[in-house]
Amino acid sequence: MNLAPLSSDFFGYENQLSDREKAALAALRHYLETEVKPVVNEHWAAASFPHEIVKGLAAHDVYRYGWEETRPFENSAVFRGFVALELARIDASVATLVGVQNGLAMGSIHVCGSAEQRAEWLPKLAAGELVGAFGLTEPLSGSDSAQGLNTTATRDGDEWVINGEKRWIGNATFSDITIIWAKDTADNQVKGFIVPTSTPGYVATKIENKQSLRIVQNADIVLTDVRVPESLRLAHANSFKDTAKVLRLTRAEVAWAAVGNSIGAYEAALAYTKQRIQFGKPIAGHQLVQDLLVKSIGNITASLGMVIRVSQMLDEGTQRDEHSALAKGFTTSRMRETVAWCREALGGNGIVLEYDVARHFADAEALYSYEGTREMNTLIVGRALTGLAAFV
Ligand SMILES: Cc1cc2nc3c(=O)[nH]c(=O)nc-3n(C[C@H](O)[C@H](O)[C@H](O)COP(=O)(O)OP(=O)(O)OC[C@H]3O[C@@H](n4cnc5c(N)ncnc54)[C@H](O)[C@@H]3O)c2cc1C
Known part of the structure; x- marks a missing residue:
């Protein structure tokens, strides 16, 4: 093909x-x-x-x-x-x-x-035989998960006992395993555990009434004396620095997804404006509508250049936290502008689901906030630029 x-x-x-x-x-x-x-x-x-x-x-x-x-x-x-x-x-x-x-x-x-x-x-x-989820965020700890996790893991012989709560966990209403990040009560460091969701004491409840990414099934998870064997503790997760290695990879992919979400909105807006007639001609032929389309393709093209380079750096072995943080924060910000311009180009139909742009518009909000808000990614880049951490 x-x-x-x-x-x-x-x-x-x-x-x-x-x-x-x-x-x-x-x-x-x-x-x-x-x-x-x-x-x-x-x-x-x-x-x-x-x-x-x-x-x-x-x-x-x-x-x-x-x-x-x-x-x-x-x-x-x-x-x-x-x-x-x-x-x-x-x-x-x-x-x-x-x-x-x-x-x-x-x-x-x-x-x-x-x-x-x-x-x-x-x-x-x-193979898709099993579905996985990733449980880091908690009701009382979102942006500060590097230091603020309240979920605990306590070693008991050959087992670990996990207690706590997680929030926003994607796929978790139907996942077979969830990676749970918890603080080891012995050394206060964050460790990771592969937790089969059938384990007694693990309860996941769907978060209702989201107005963004409504298809994603996010869950609140309560862990009450959940016991997992030592063999399910991630062997090389010894502190939050190891969790951050995972997030560095996935943040860059969210940056790519932001470009894709923008493109979905742009393509729907371009098609619509070419067939919608006002003042006797397709609205795509009006200068101010072209301005919306051109600003959108400008954002998309600039963002694509950035995400391609950040991925090349991953292949070269030179990508650092601040690189994927800049890409995530920048492209999701441009996406928010783009989906708004595309929505505007459809007039009233821009808020109707059937025309697709409304879904891309609403979904942009979750992409903007998850895997590090714009503020958190800004602070990661700011620390790299200045050598000064401004998180607290
Ligand atoms: C749809 C969706 C799916 C998600 N999926 C998952 C998942 O699968 N697994 C998972 O673990 N988590 C998941 N999350 C959680 C997500 O990563 C968090 O929502 C995100 O990290 C922000 O945390 P918070 O919502 O608690 O906001 P908060 O941390 O409460 O932040 C609220 C606001 O305060 C700002 N803020 C906080 N601290 C500072 C500071 N020091 N300086 C400046 N501004 C600050 C933030 O930037 C933000 O604007 C998901 C979230 C959503 C919405």
């Missing part, structure tokens, strides 16, 4: 991909456009999750890319970014499902797990 150029890829950035990467992306695009796009508005309205896509996406290898244990072919970080973009171009909730499964859950096991843990869990998660 050939990858037809997207009109929204104004500078032809996709040409950097290898032929094999382009073919994989083309097949994924076809699946998303034909099987996923037709159902997303209905699920968004109902705040329900299309469970069939977990396996459908697995068939397109989306949970396999990135990790050498599971990837079907050698691929670049730029390619993985384009996968995130392609998912979010259709729907940001679908991109979030994959970001949590492939990035946060599998990433934790890949980065912090032992060889045995990687061999046991990654293939099943890659």
